[in-house]
Amino acid sequence: MRNILYLLVFALSFSACKKESKQEEETIEIIEKTIANDGLTLIEGDFIYYEKAAVLQTKTGFFGVVLNEKTKELAEKAKSFQKENTDMVKVRVRGLIEPKAANTEGWDYIVTIKEIVSVESLTPEENEIIKVSK
Structure with a gap:
């Protein structure tokens, strides 16, 4: 029972990190474009x-x-x-x-x-x- 609980917590935390990672990548891309020397x-x-x-x-x-x-x-x-x-x-x-x-x-x-x-x-x-x- 305890192992199942650990496995469930691990799976949930992994999926949450994946979503945050995608948002962070998009934000980093926008910041890089903004910092780029295009004047925008x-x-x-x-x-x-x-x-x-x-x-x-x-x-x-x-x-x-x-x-x-x-x-x-x-x-x-x-x-x-x-x-x-x-x-x-x-x-x-x-x-x-x-x-x-x-x-x-x-x-x-x-x-x-x-x-x-x-x-x-x-x-x-x-x-x-x-x-x-x-």
């Missing part, structure tokens, strides 16, 4: 897309997002995680951060998305929206 930055935050505008909110601030093919691809992926079109989604992207052009409206910095790393839904607590109806 890994950005994690909440993303929302409207017909003519996209915004990325991170822990440090807001970024305007350049509307390009990758942004549209990200918006399509985000739709499956949104209950309403006003819902934000949690994203990890690699992109180029630049200051906005002088004498233009918008956020101080803009992001040009070059690579989509992950997309997931926010928890209801993270996605609080105040709705005003007439």
Whole structure:
């Protein structure tokens, strides 16, 4: 009986290590790409897309997002995680951060998305929206 218990614990710990190892490998790959000399930055935050505008909110601030093919691809992926079109989604992207052009409206910095790393839904607590109806 004792041997079976040890065998079970060993098997469970081995399978748990295997899952963590895969996640660690993916994280290491992303970090290596980010450190690479390609000028791109890994950005994690909440993303929302409207017909003519996209915004990325991170822990440090807001970024305007350049509307390009990758942004549209990200918006399509985000739709499956949104209950309403006003819902934000949690994203990890690699992109180029630049200051906005002088004498233009918008956020101080803009992001040009070059690579989509992950997309997931926010928890209801993270996605609080105040709705005003007439």
